[in-house]
Amino acid sequence: MSIFNYFFYGIIFNIFLEFLLSRDHPKIKPLRKEWKTEQRIASFLLWPIALTAFLYSFIKFILFRK
Numbered sequence: 001m002s003i004f005n006y007f008f009y010g011i012i013f014n015i016f017l018e019f020l021l022s023r024d025h026p027k028i029k030p031l032r033k034e035w036k037t038e039q040r041i042a043s044f045l046l047w048p049i050a051l052t053a054f055l056y057s058f059i060k061f062i063l064f065r066k
Contacts, residue, residue, distance in 0.1 A: 010047040014040060017054075 043050045
């Protein structure tokens with residue numbers, strides 16, 4: 001995997017996160033205020049870790065919601 005693929009997947013991952021954060025849901029509104037440029041850059045560079053954390057939280061939410 002070349003460095004260009006790594007950056008391409010990072011861009012795709014960040015576009016997906018931006019899409020999710022653009023929703024008008026009451027639980028997402030506070031997250032939108034915290035999602036600043038620094039978090040976007042960190043997510044772009046560390047997208048495998050961010051993707052793992054996202055999937056873990058998503059699966060945990062889906063399986064254990066009440």
